[in-house]
Amino acid sequence: MSWLVTGGAGYIGSHVVRALAAEGLDPVVLDDLSSGIASFVPEGVPFVRGTILDQPLLERAIDEHGVTGVVHVAGYKYAGVSVQRPLHTYEQNVTGTAVLLQAMAAQGVDRIVFSSSAAVYGTPDTETVTEGTPKSPESPYGESKLIGEWLLRDQGVATGLRHTSLRYFNVVGSGEPDLYDASPHNLFPLVFQALLDGKTPKIFGDDYATPDGTCVRDYVHVADLAVSHAAAARRLDAGDTLEAAYNLGSGDGVSVKQIMDAMAQATGIAFDPEVAPRRPGDPDRIVAEGVLAGRDLDWQMRHTLLEMVSSAWEARKAAA
Structure with a gap:
């Protein structure tokens, strides 16, 4: 009885592995290390190196480790870059999910938690997003995540697969000092690197219709997730x-x-960010409501913004 975590050596996946272990759910990691880091896999947790595109490998991993459920975190997660690499994005996120579902069906695994994304909403007309907000993805990445949700839905109808998809915006912070966000595209690591290089981080626009003139977005701590x-x-x-x-x-x-x-405040590096022109298409405010997840999935914001930043900074320094 164990749960396979695809992408379990990545930033989010490695935190999920630890959360599963804390619940006694016996995680097994599958990761091709294209962006994951082997040292993120805890000692004693089985690690299968490979891709979700390899159905025979998936079936062997499921069989050998007694897998009864899957948390599907693996995928190509760079929304901006996906515009330049649409075929790669679809292969990893759509074909990969379909292959995983085929392997699960072949081995009789009937439950899955899918790591989706708020990118399925695109730029919504409303400032507060609910699960019922219309879906209008604006990148191959967002489209691939929405298709992933459809695949789960349709497989549920066909085979009785039990599933849920978790959508989130900006994931930050660190739940363990040895786990850090290594993405070359995410805000926190970009700002940290700029500060370490003696450069001044930028704010794109300070004349939005918000209390301080800068864009408002949703940031959640990776351990809460x-x-x-x-x-x-x-x-x-x-x-x-x-x-x-x-x-x-x-x-x-x-x-x-x-x-x-x-x-x-967290880094102890005083700076005044450079104000650059607005970027086209940036809305004033996009924030997601988490009421349903609070009701069903023990979801709550357990960390302040300063705690999010401080934990991420300490992990980044430890990795240097």
Whole structure:
């Protein structure tokens, strides 16, 4: 009885592995290390190196480790770059998910928690996003995540697969000092690197219709996110019926200026961010409601913004 975590050596996946282990759900990691880091896999947790595109490998891993459920975190996660690499994005996120579902069906595994994304909404007309907000993805990445949700839905109809998809915006922080965000595209590592290089981070526009003039977005702590993945797995194990999708959102969000202020406080590096022109298409505010996840998946914001930044900074320094 164990749960396979695809992408379990990555930033989010490695936190999910620890959350599952804390719940006694016996994680098994599968990762091709294209962006994951082998040292993120805890000692004693089985590690299968390979891709979700390899169905025979998936079936062997499921069989050899007694897998009864899957948390599917693996995927190509760079929304901006996906515009330049659409075929690669679809191969990894759509074909890969289909192959995984085929392997699960072949081995009789009937439960899955899918790491989806708020990118399925695109740029919504409303400032607060609910699960019912219309889906209008604006990148191959967002489209691939929405198709992934459809694949789960259709497989549920066809085979009785029990599933849920967790959508979230910006994942930050660190739950362990040895786990850090190594993405070359995410805000926190980019700002940290700029500060370490003696450069001044940028704010794109300070004349938005928000309290301090900078964009407001949803930021959630990666350890809080992982708790809800484990809660979803536990409830599927119990035979409970879950919603098809949940937003893991803060409900109020933080501004870019607030993030920069917290960066200066956490790092001890005083700076005044450079104000650059607005980027086309950036809305004033996008924040997700997390009421349903709070009801069903033990979702809550357990960390302040300063705690998010401080934990990420300490992990980044430890990795240097």
